[in-house]
Amino acid sequence: MSDRKSLTIKKGDHVRVLAGKDRGVEGKVIGVFPESERVIVEGVNRIKRHQRAIQPGATSSIVTKEAPIHVSNVALLVEVDGEKVPTRIGFRRDEVTKKRPDGSTYTAQRSVRIAKRTGEEI
Template sequence: MTAKKSLTIKKGDQVRVLSGKDRGVEGKVIAVNPETERVIVEGVNRIKRHQKALQPGTTSSIITKEAPIHVSNVALLVEVDGEKVTTRIGFRRDEVTKKRADGSTYKAQRSVRVAKRTGEEI
C-alpha cells in the first residue's frame, strides 16, 4: 500500500482544463480523489450512463454525469487585472499566534497555498 498523496487542487477551486476533448473549459472542482490523482470538474468530461428501473412502476433512464479527469490536466485559475489566468501552486509558512484552552498564547506556523503568478494566498 502506498502513502496517501496530497494534491494541490482542492474541492471548490476554479480550474481550466489543459488537455483532452474539453480543453479550455473552465469549471469548479466538485470532488478530489487523492488515491487515483483524479478530480471531477463541473461540466467537464460528461458521460452517459443507463439507469435500470429498480422498482416496479419506475422507468429506466439515461443519466449524464461528470467523469473524473487526471489532476495534471487542470490548472488553477486566479484573477489578474480583471481576467482569469492559470497559475501554479506553491506553499508558504506563516507565523501565527494560537491560544490554548487555559488562555495562554504561543507562536506556531501555518502552511498556506500561494498562487505562483501573483504571490497571493489562495
C-alpha cells in the same frame, strides 16, 4: 511518512482544463480523489450511463454526469487585472499565534497555498 496523498487542487477551486476533449473549458471542482489523483470538474468530461429501473413499474433512464479527469490536466485560475489566468501552486509557511485552553498563547506555523504567478494566498 503516511501513505496518504494530497493534491494542490481542492474542492471549490476554479480551474481550466489544459488537455483532452474539453480543453479550454473553465469550471468549479466538485470532487477530489487523492488516491487516484483525479478531480471532477463541473460541466467537463460528461458521460452517459444507463440507469436500470430498481422498483417494479419504474422506468429506466439514461443519466448524464461528470467523470473524473487527471489532476495534471487542470490548472488553477487566479484573477490578474480583471482577467482569469492559470497559475501553478506553491506553499508558504506563515507564523501564527495560537491560544491554549488555559488562555496562554504560543507561536506556530501554518502552511498556506500561494499562486506562483502573483505570490498571493489562495
